[in-house]
Each structure stands twice: as C-alpha cells, then as structure tokens.
Amino acid sequence: MSIEEKKNSQISLDSNTYLPSSENEVAEIIKKIYSKKLPIEVLGSGSKKNFGYNLQTAKTLNLSNLSGIIEYKKEELYIKVKAGTPLEEVEKILDENNQQLAFEPIDFGYLNKGNSNKGTVGGYVACNFAGSRRYKVGSVRDHILGFRGVNGKGDIIKSGGTVVKNVTGYDLSKLISGSFGTLAVLTEITLKVSPKKQSQITVITYSEDIKKISNLFDKILSSSNEVSGATFIPEEPNNKKYELTKRNVFKFNDLDQEGSFLGFRIEGNKTSINERLKDLKKELDLKSFKTSVLDVYQSVPFWQKVNNLEIFTNTKNNILRAVIPPAKCELFLKLLSKKYKYFVDWCGSLFWIEVADKEDEKINLIKKFVIENNGYLTILKKSENFDFKDTLFTIDETRLMISKKIKESFDPKGLFNPGKMYREI
Amino acid sequence: MTELALPKIDKATVSRKNLIVSDLKKFTKEENILSENDEIKPYETDALAAYKQTPLAVVLPETTEEVSKILKYCYNENIKVIPRGAGTGLSGGALPLQDAILLGLGKFNKILEIDFENKCVVTQPGVTNLGITHAVQHKGYYYAPDPSSQLACSIGGNVAENSGGVHSLKYGTTTNNILGVEMVMMDGTITRIGGKTLDQEGYDILGLLCGSEGLLGVITEVTVKILKKPQSVRAALIGFPTIEDGGNCVSDIISNGIVPAGMEIMDKALIDATDKFAKAGYPKDAEVLMIVELDGTKSEVDDLIKQVSEIAKRNNSNSMKLSKNDKERLAFWSGRKAAFPACGAMAPDYYCMDGSIPRGKLSLILKEINQLSKKYNLAVANAFHAGDGNLHPLIMFDGSDKEQLRKTEEFGAEILKACVKHGGALTGEHGVGIEKRELMCESFNNNDIQQQLNIKKSLDEKNLLNPGKVYPILRKCAEEGRVHVHRGEEKFPDLPRF
Secondary structure, eight states: OOHHHHHHHTOOSOSSEEOOOSHHHHHHHHHHHHHHTOOEEEESSSTTTTSSSOOOOSEEEEOTTSOOEEEEETTTTEEEEETTSBHHHHHHHHHHTTEEOTTOOOOTHHHHHSSOOOOBHHHHHHHTOOOTTHHHHOOGGGGEEEEEEEOTTSOEEEEEOSSSOOOSSOOHHHHHTTSTTSSOEEEEEEEEOEEOOSEEEEEEEEOOOHHHHHHHHHHHHHOSSOOOEEEEEOOOOSOTTSOOOHHHHTOOTTSOSSSOEEEEEEEEOHHHHHHHHHHHHHHTTGGGSEEEEEOHHHHHHHHHHHHTTGGGTTOOSEEEEEEOOGGGHHHHHHHHTTTSEEEEEGGGTEEEEEEOTTOHHHHHHHHHHHHHTTOEEEEEEOOTTOOOOSOSSOOOHHHHHHHHHHHHHHOTTOOBSTTSSSTTO | OOOOOOOOOOHHHHHTHHHHHHHHTTTSOGGGEEOSHHHHGGGSOOSOTTOOOOOSEEEOOOSHHHHHHHHHHHHHHTOEEEEESSSOOSSOTTOOOTTEEEEEOTTOOOEEEEETTTTEEEEOTTSBHHHHHHHHGGGTEEOOOOOTTTTTOBHHHHHHHTOOOTTHHHHOOGGGTEEEEEEEOTTSOEEEEEOSSSSOSSSOHHHHHTTSTTSSOEEEEEEEEOEEOOSEEEEEEEEESSHHHHHHHHHHHHHTTOOOSEEEEEEHHHHHHHHHHHOOOOOTTOSEEEEEEEEESHHHHHHHHHHHHHHHHHTTOSEEEEOSSHHHHHHHHHHHHTHHHHHHHHSSEEEEOOEEOOGGGHHHHHHHHHHHHHHHTOOEEEEEEGGGTEEEEEEEEOTTOHHHHHHHHHHHHHHHHHHHHTTOBSOSSSOOTTTSGGGHHHHOOHHHHHHHHHHHHHHOTTOOBSTTSSOOOOHHHHHTTSSOOOOGGGSOTTOOOO
8 A cells, every 4th residue: 555545544534624635535535525425625725715796615635735836848848837836936936037917816815804816726716717818818717728626426537738839639628727615626737828918008098988988998909909807896896895905005106096996907029019000099099088008117017906896895885796798787777876886897898886785676786787688797895784686696597407417526415515506406 | 331330139129110210200200210221311411420320210309398208209219219419420329220219300400599788699509600600790709619520519419528629628528518408318318418507517418418329318409609809810821841759849839838720731742732722722741731820819810920930940840831711711721621532632541530548748749640541552741720739630541442342440549549648648539439439449448438337327327329339348358358347237227348
C-alpha cells in the first residue's frame, strides 16, 4: 500500500469538514459519502459561500488545501493549477510574466466582507462571473481549456486538455463553469492566458441623458476600435436606504466627482491608443460631451474598482446581477434611473443593482422586466429580511428538465451542493 | 472501404421501410421524403468519402414543428436518426445507417433576422457559414469562425462540430461565437438555449451542444455574434531554411505577447504542391513557409508586422514579403487556400488529418510525420494552423488500392496518437465522428468516457440520435486494457461492443 493509499484508507466520515490535499483523497471522500448517501457542501475557500441558496448539509468539503500551480507555460498561453489555488496567486505569476486572465476576475470580497478576497480558481470557475472585458474576449467558460474533477460517484474524470483547439468528446469544461459545484468537485483546471496590452487609458464621458448613454454603448459596440471595457456609473439616488459611496470609490485626479458618467477603456501601445482615441472621438461625437481622460495610472485602478463592485462595499441590501440583450439597455436604464443604486458594465449588457432591505416587491418588478426582455437575473446577495418568493436564479421549465438530467448524469444521488442554484437540483 | 463496425442493424425497422416512409408523409410534404435508391444515393456519405452507407430513407423537413413530429415518431417507434447539415464534415459524423432515417436540414436555409443593434444574426441551421458574412458585410460586419469549407458548410454543422478556422487563436471557434440555439430533443421536445444575451445562467447547455456531433439534439435555429471588420489587415510571408527555425519563430511571436489573427505554416511538400497548383509565387528555398496575419488599427498593424519581421530574422528566416495592400495579402493566402485541391491534383486521393499539439512541439511532430511517411511509403504534405496548434497532415494515396487505404488509415492514426503523446488532442476541429472513434481511449480512460456516455444517456436514453459515432466503447481500447468493459448494466444497454 502506498503512503497515499494508507492515508486514504484512514479517511473517516466522523469529522464534518474535510480538507483533502490530493485528488485521490477527494475521490475517496466522495466514494464514502456516495455509499452513505450524505449530501455535502463543496467549497473552494468559501469566499462566495453566500451566493445561491443556503445549504443545510452536515458535511463540508473544503478544497483550499488542494492548492498550487502545476504547470505554467507562458509561450503556450496556459496555466494548469489545482482547483483550490488562490486566484491571486495565479494573477501574480501571470503579472510577473506580463500576462493576464483576459476575463478580468471580479473580486467579490468587498461586497461580502468589505475587503479583497478573490477566493480560489475552482470557486471562480464554478461561478462563471466574468468581469468588464467579457463582451470583447468572452466569459470565464471561454478560457477553460480543460479540467480534472471527481463526479458524484467518486470517479475521477477529465475533459479537454491544454490546447486551444480540441473537439474530442463533449466540452465538459463549459458545463462545469457556472455549475456552482453541483456537477463535479473540481481538482485541476487549465486556464488560457493572454498577453497584457502595453498600456491603457479610460475616457470619461459625463452625461445624465439616458438616451445618449445607451447610444454611446451602441456606438462603442459597433466600433472596430476594440474598446475593451465600457461602464456607466450613475449618480446615486438621494435615498437614505442607500449608502453614498460613488464619490469615495471613484476618486481620481482626472475624474469629476459630480454627476453620472460613462467610462470606456482603450488598450494597446501608445501609438495605437492615440489612433483609436482620435477615431473614437469622431465615431462617438465626443465633442458634444464633457469628457476627461484617465491615464494608465488612474485607468488600471478605475477598472479594478469597477470589477471589485466597490460601490457596494459592505452593503446590507440585496444585490442583483442582470444580463439583458444590449439593445434593451435604454429601457432598463429608464426603469432604474434615480430610483436604484446601480451601475452598468459589459457595454450596456450587465447591470449590478442594489435593492434595499424589505423592498422585495421591487426585485419582482426588476425580474419581470428582465425576463420579458429575454435576459436573466441572479440575486447574489440577500438582505437580512429577504423574503423574495421566486427563485434566486432564472430558468424555464424545459431547461430545468434538461438540467436535472445533466445533474443526474454527474451526481446521481444529488449529493453536491443540493439546492444551491435551483431547489430541484 | 475498410471494414467499419456499426451499431447492430434493427432488421425489423428495415423490413418496415414502406410503412415508415408512408408514416413520415404525415409530418412533412411528400416531396420532402426520399426513399428510392437513386434519390438517397447522394446522401450515402459525407466528406469522409471512404465510408458509404445508404440510409433507410431521407427526410428533409421545413419547419421546427416538422422536425419535432418526426423525432417524436422515431422516438416512439425506436427508429434511429442521423442529422445532416451540408455533408461537408471530414470525420464521418453524418454517415447514414441502414436502419436509420437521415434527417437533412438543407431546407432550413433562411436567415431569419439581422439584428445590428444586438450585433447578432438569427439564422436557420442550413445557411452556409459564409452566407452569414455575406448578409452583414455591407455594414462592415462579419462572422468570425472561418472553416476552410465555409463556402459550403452549414452553420448548424458548425455548431455540431464546433468548427474553427484560420483565425481561431484571436477570435475563437464556434462555441465562442454563438449566443443561442433552438433545439429539438430526440423525444420531440423543442427548447431554446440562450438567446441574444451574453452567457446564460445555470448549466451551459449551449456549450455542451456545441461540438456534440449531433448526438444530443437537432439544431433548428442558431443565433451568432457578428463582429465589425478590423480597420487594417496585413500579412507577412516568411520562409525558413529548417523546420526548427519556423517552429521556434511561432513560439517566439507568441512569447513576445503578439496574438496574430492567423498564423499558418506549410511544409516543403505543400509549398511545392500549392505553388504548382496556384502559382502563388512562394519561395523555392524554404523548408517551411509561414503566413502571419495581423489586424487592428493601421499604425498598430504596421508596428506589429515590423516586430514579427524582426522576430523572424532572429529565427534565421531566409525570405520575407510583407503585404502592402489587400491584393498582395490575398495573394499570400492563395496558395494556402488551394492546399487541398493541390494535393488532390498530386494523387488520386488524399486523407486530411486533424490533430492539435502544443505550438512548441511543431518541429518535433513534423519530423515524426516525415519518418512515418517513409515507414508507410506514402507521401504527406502538412498544413498547420500554427497559432492555435492545429495540424492538418494531408496523406496522399490511391483509394482504389485497398491495401493503400488501410495503410493510410494506420498512418493517420499514428499521427494522432503522436499528437496526444505530445500533449495535444485527437481532433482540433473536424470532430471524432466514426473516423477517430477507435482512438478515443488515447485521450480518455474508462471513467472519462463513461461520464460522457452518462450525459448522452440522460438526453437520449434510447440511443437513437446519431448512434455509433464518437463514443462506443471499443474493442481496441478494451483489448489494450485502457478501457475496462465491466458492469455492462451501467453502460448503454444497447451499445454495440466490438
């Protein structure tokens, strides 16, 4: 018996939290819970534990000890890590090599606990929440080249590999991203990485006019100038239920504190930034707006603040995440404007909305709008007196039926994060 | 044709042919059902022409409801169904079965909506890949994935195969460029996955469908993303005296943080073949030839092309041309685009392989292929999407000689095994189909394959949709001990084992 096998045979189900440090240990634990039919909460480090429905499982599987970079091939543009590796560790080594995760991971730590906590790679992949560059470069799922994991029976499974083009078998990497740990326990993930652009600037365009803002988003989306981020930060409503944070969060030398603004980012070398800026000035008719420009030293932290959802830091209210077709942006802005604290990302497609505690009927109103306009809504953070009767995630009946079948094919006894996304799954 | 094991023929279904054909007439116009031998002959193969099989009948429905009714009927009557787009697939994914209905989507040939506001096109699956670009190019837009068969291949087939093309490194493959589909499941259920929004919530069913080779559902509508054409595009045509120099240059370009729109490599055999065929003016002294295409703003492209030419010089390039205009750029591509017909002119038949490897292993794999070429005494020419590691060796042979065909297939299999050995994949963009089914155990073990079969079973529990493709648990795998066939009750009960 190898040392590993000896260790595995000693795993008992007496404790309530397991902290495996190898894939075999994960498989052994799951084989045992499978035979005893014990539901289990699967966590990376727990940084996004409060997303979805609260779980009532007695047992927890924490993957934070399954950590470390397995292989980083800069010239092959991939990094292979154990699932419990802190996302920050990955970003650090990429940064040292002038590379990055193009999908711009969101730091949910500010929203949840008031300070940075990016969690693990596995946890991030399981949620599939891409940052500002999404509309240009794809989501988290578009950057997963392959994975290894353990299914609900304790079998170690893998899919994909390390190369960009691979159509061997079903693309399970897509399925596990955004599955909130309900299909398989991830043990190893290979991510596609990208070279960093040399520099960047952000152009701030001030306007309170919703129509003009949504027109700007449309023109940016239609442009060939490769704008790599576009966000609208509106003035906060004068309402005691919301904390006024905008002025504090977006405090930059070249950003006017007053009023609503749309910020868009241009990346590249200096010549190309200047060329694009010149072109965009014409395309977007920027002379009809009051504008300012954030240089690279302001632009980088600006987008970090956007992606850290810093304007919602420590909020006790509900936080909703809504995605709609970009052409519906103006309508949605009309619904939210001056009534809610919110901001827009993904060039008019992604809305982050704060709804005050005890105002659950407003969530209904927003959800109704989003569904009618063929979008989807996730209630990410729930306030203390949360009493919303509908689901936290959006789904229709046929997709739920298909999802149940897929769930069963991975986790036949329904042991992983039961009811986390949908009560039936 | 070499011997190919296919699912057991359901003789009862074959004997009911007339009844089935007459039943099908209830669901679509009579003229949409083909059952006479001369009518169904054109459907007996796809672009993997070494394998042929006439189906029980061919049905060419016109609406989603018709597809739904036909599938529901087949589900109730236990009749197998093979979906087919334009039939340009290279891995035999649309090969018919004797006891199966071939469901052709050729009449789904309309673009339903061009939505510039949401930057997408809603189209029926039978529209060609290039047809989408043609519909939007007047406003400066295009659809990014560009498989070499884009003139003929259908977008539905692209979804089924997750097709790529020469620009995948920068712009991704089909899966990264579609927003939604309408799909009919084997039991006739019609469903929509995704729509006009980015991503979808819950399980990424769209991601699962894309590349599932027609095994999970029949696509009846696709919503694709369209992009604005880049402002400036230039290409460099660079020759290298050795394979190593070319390979090193590829890695060096990527390591320098450059992401070209396309980066192609051709070996000596292909340079000679295409130059004779297309008179592209390729350098005679190059052992490998590279085309690097860069796009972006004008000054950015000029700067990048300068960087690329410097990197190439550092890697001992012995010839270099930089395009000054689109005409020159397209001339660089003319030879590469003629690669397949050029090989067709050199031998009675050619067999196009499709493996993926890490970019850094390029020279290693090319050397191995050349050794194998000597071993099998068959000529080979290599085209390589170097940017994304996708290799297309073209093996030249005479299909009328059965022994040569057998040797060709063995040669091809050895190349793919070498790709996997070097950390790559069995197929980069052509799919597994029937062609690489026997090699699945090179990449996957029993657990991996079983998980995939469980998904198949959960969405098509009777195994009626495109059976015999991609996944059977194989004799070869089992014999070599890599896949253990045991506890048969867990697998598909009807799954053929051979």
